[in-house]
Amino acid sequence: MDNICTRRDFFKCLSQGLCGLELLSHSAILEKFITPSEAVAKEDTLLKEVKFYKKLADLKIQCEICPKKCEIADLERGYCGNKENRKGSYYSLVYGQSCAAHLDPIEKKPLFHYLPSTTAFSIAAVGCNFECKFCQNWKIAQYRPEQIESIYLPPHEVVSLSKERGCPTIAYTYSEPVVFYEYMYDTSKLAKREGIGSVMISNGYINEAPLIELCKELTGVKIDLKAFSEKFYKDYCSGELKPVLDTLKTLKRIGIWYEIVVLLIPTLNDGDQELTQMCQWIKSELGAEVPVHFSRFHPMYKIINLPSTPIKTLENARNIAKRAGLHYVYIGNVPGHEGESTYCPGCGEVVIKRIGYSILKNAIKAGKCSNCGWIIPGVWGKA
Amino acid sequence: MVKNSAGFDSNHRINQHAVNEMLNNGMLLLTGESLPERTWKSLFKTDDIVGIKVNALGGREIATHTEVVNAIVSGLTRAGIPEQNIIIWDRLTRELESSGYTINTSRKGVKCLGTDTDYDPSPEMVGSIGSCFSSIVSSLCTALINVPVLKDHDLAGVSLSLKSFYGAIHNPNKYHDNHCDPYIADVNSHPYIKDKLRLVICDALTMQYQGGPAYKPQWALDYCGLLLSRDSVAIDRIGAKLIEEKRKEKGLPSLKEAGREPVHIATAGRRGLGVSDIDKIELLSV
Numbered sequence: 001m002d003n004i005c006t007r008r009d010f011f012k013c014l015s016q017g018l019c020g021l022e023l024l025s026h027s028a029i030l031e032k033f034i035t036p037s038e039a040v041a042k043e044d045t046l047l048k049e050v051k052f053y054k055k056l057a058d059l060k061i062q063c064e065i066c067p068k069k070c071e072i073a074d075l076e077r078g079y080c081g082n083k084e085n086r087k088g089s090y091y092s093l094v095y096g097q098s099c100a101a102h103l104d105p106i107e108k109k110p111l112f113h114y115l116p117s118t119t120a121f122s123i124a125a126v127g128c129n130f131e132c133k134f135c136q137n138w139k140i141a142q143y144r145p146e147q148i149e150s151i152y153l154p155p156h157e158v159v160s161l162s163k164e165r166g167c168p169t170i171a172y173t174y175s176e177p178v179v180f181y182e183y184m185y186d187t188s189k190l191a192k193r194e195g196i197g198s199v200m201i202s203n204g205y206i207n208e209a210p211l212i213e214l215c216k217e218l219t220g221v222k223i224d225l226k227a228f229s230e231k232f233y234k235d236y237c238s239g240e241l242k243p244v245l246d247t248l249k250t251l252k253r254i255g256i257w258y259e260i261v262v263l264l265i266p267t268l269n270d271g272d273q274e275l276t277q278m279c280q281w282i283k284s285e286l287g288a289e290v291p292v293h294f295s296r297f298h299p300m301y302k303i304i305n306l307p308s309t310p311i312k313t314l315e316n317a318r319n320i321a322k323r324a325g326l327h328y329v330y331i332g333n334v335p336g337h338e339g340e341s342t343y344c345p346g347c348g349e350v351v352i353k354r355i356g357y358s359i360l361k362n363a364i365k366a367g368k369c370s371n372c373g374w375i376i377p378g379v380w381g382k383a
Numbered sequence: 384m385v386k387n388s389a390g391f392d393s394n395h396r397i398n399q400h401a402v403n404e405m406l407n408n409g410m411l412l413l414t415g416e417s418l419p420e421r422t423w424k425s426l427f428k429t430d431d432i433v434g435i436k437v438n439a440l441g442g443r444e445i446a447t448h449t450e451v452v453n454a455i456v457s458g459l460t461r462a463g464i465p466e467q468n469i470i471i472w473d474r475l476t477r478e479l480e481s482s483g484y485t486i487n488t489s490r491k492g493v494k495c496l497g498t499d500t501d502y503d504p505s506p507e508m509v510g511s512i513g514s515c516f517s518s519i520v521s522s523l524c525t526a527l528i529n530v531p532v533l534k535d536h537d538l539a540g541v542s543l544s545l546k547s548f549y550g551a552i553h554n555p556n557k558y559h560d561n562h563c564d565p566y567i568a569d570v571n572s573h574p575y576i577k578d579k580l581r582l583v584i585c586d587a588l589t590m591q592y593q594g595g596p597a598y599k600p601q602w603a604l605d606y607c608g609l610l611l612s613r614d615s616v617a618i619d620r621i622g623a624k625l626i627e628e629k630r631k632e633k634g635l636p637s638l639k640e641a642g643r644e645p646v647h648i649a650t651a652g653r654r655g656l657g658v659s660d661i662d663k664i665e666l667l668s669v
Binding site for chain 1 (some may be wrong): 440441475477499500502507508513537538553554556557559594595596597599
């Protein structure tokens with residue numbers, strides 16, 4: 001029993017800031033924090049009925065969370081692998097089951113216009129509705145719940161731990177929060193009552209109705225725009241571009257704060273023409289104010305034959321975006337690059353200087369550039 | 384194909400003795416050997432680690448019956464394969480237990496366990512799939528016996544031998560589009576399966592011709608049969624034909640008309656995994 005700690009140990013360590021359990025499932029730390037009995041205890045007793053689905057004939061159901069709209073027979077699961085049809089009712093198998101828990105800088109999400117320098121209590125549950133060949137967190141996103149050890153962390157405990165650690169925000173991240181919708185929704189709702197914000201770090205592949213209902217409880221969203229071609233989405237993500245663009249338009253219409261991340265993969269989605277079209281679309285449909293982060297790819301999962309993204313490719317993308325008229329364009333995963341900082345579109349001054357996840361300077365006062373008074377959009381005060 | 388109406392007794396319990404006899408007869412017919420002991424020896428070496436892949440998904444009523452597996456284990460041990468070199472397995476321990484299997488992970492006796500979390504650390508790419516395989520298939524076993532059931536499947540059309548190996552990969556839910564085609568053939572093309580599979584014994588004591596993969600008693604019946612082959616594709620073609628015939632008899636549309644023709648069987652045939660042309664399959668019945 002020497003190597004096995006209880007959940008109490010886990011919480012104790014977390015409250016002392018000793019353990020950010022990054023990708024808990026595959027961490028050597030894991031075995032310390034999960035007892036076999038807990039791994040078994042999560043079965044069945046914690047089933048949560050899915051909020052958005054409809055019942056069909058012969059005990060089938062159709063999931064209505066995401067555009068895949070999986071039709072699922074009794075005892076089968078959808079594409080995400082973490083929900084199951086049991087005799088005609090559809091259940092989440094990951095409600096309250098966190099496979100990762102970490103105290104992250106909000107800049108890591110990345111959200112650059114959202115409470116800079118604060119910490120987000122970040123959680124994930126197993127599963128994803130995409131299968132990106134370059135998935136950076138595939139060891140939790142591309143598995144099924146039984147294959148990954150998780151810890152029982154129900155909504156009220158997530159909120160309570162966030163408060164205890166002084167986190168103004170809970171982030172649903174690492175895997176794909178859309179597929180643990182019920183866990184995210186209930187936690188966000190509870191957090192809101194306690195004055196804690198919630199941000200979803202997502203691929204944006206979600207239907208409009210669940211998105212709108214969810215956004216009533218969220219305070220921010222980050223969307224991964226994987227590319228600007230249907231072919232890329234189909235070939236490399238097993239998804240579709242259009243629903244993601246629809247999500248972005250819905251977020252704009254709702255008025256919630258959101259930022260966009262584009263992971264640039266050499267030769268696959270980094271062409272000038274594609275990036276130009278993407279940036280022009282963002283400008284015309286979403287406006288110049290939405291922050292766009294071009295992030296550096298590193299070989300992972302099924303794409304291990306390509307190099308990491310050259311810095312000049314990221315710089316080229318940033319230039320294209322700026323030429324398209326976007327005001328806040330960042331370079332990600334390149335610590336120390338000037339493209340990590342926020343520049344005032346009015347006077348050109350650095351208003352937030354960043355290196356990695358650290359803020360060296362914040363010259364935004366009451367949401368404005370302290371030099372020229374230009375309004376910098378974002379969530380700068382209480383979420 | 385071996386059929387025996389004594390497969391179930393008057394209390395609808397499976398008759399172990401009848402199942403043993405059915406398997407013996409089937410093995411004799413399949414291998415052409417004259418003695419039951421020789422049948423197993425002709426396919427397995429005494430130092431093989433034999434994985435018996437069952438289908439435990441649907442619960443006790445429609446899972447691979449333990450009596451069929453008992454008969455297989457008996458044949459293997461009579462051929463000199465030590466009990467501890469035999470592994471009965473499927474995807475999840477939980478599903479095995481709910482289908483009547485007794486889990487044994489000790490060093491002694493026949494092992495019985497689910498893969499659960501024990502998948503290879505990196506994905507293997509085969510055709511259109513990229514999956515981490517069960518370490519039972521990739522690392523433990525030197526030979527495989529696939530013991531699927533005879534049932535309908537909502538997406539693939541049928542869940543027989545080929546489909547059953549979805550239980551060997553970590554991400555089967557990613558490969559359900561397009562009636563699981565060509566993904567089923569891709570999984571079966573991997574050397575872990577293609578090169579290790581020695582025998583397929585389809586447990587057709589029960590047939591479910593509609594409503595799979597879960598057990599639906601209104602569409603299930605006692606079929607009292609076993610199908611044996613060394614060819615996954617041929618056995619699936621025959622099994623699919625039996626299901627189609629029963630559907631027709633019951634007034635149900637064909638699988639094609641129902642929008643789920645089991646096209647993966649022909650794809651597997653084209654990949655060289657076996658014979659999918661029914662006219663080229665020799666069906667011997669006992």
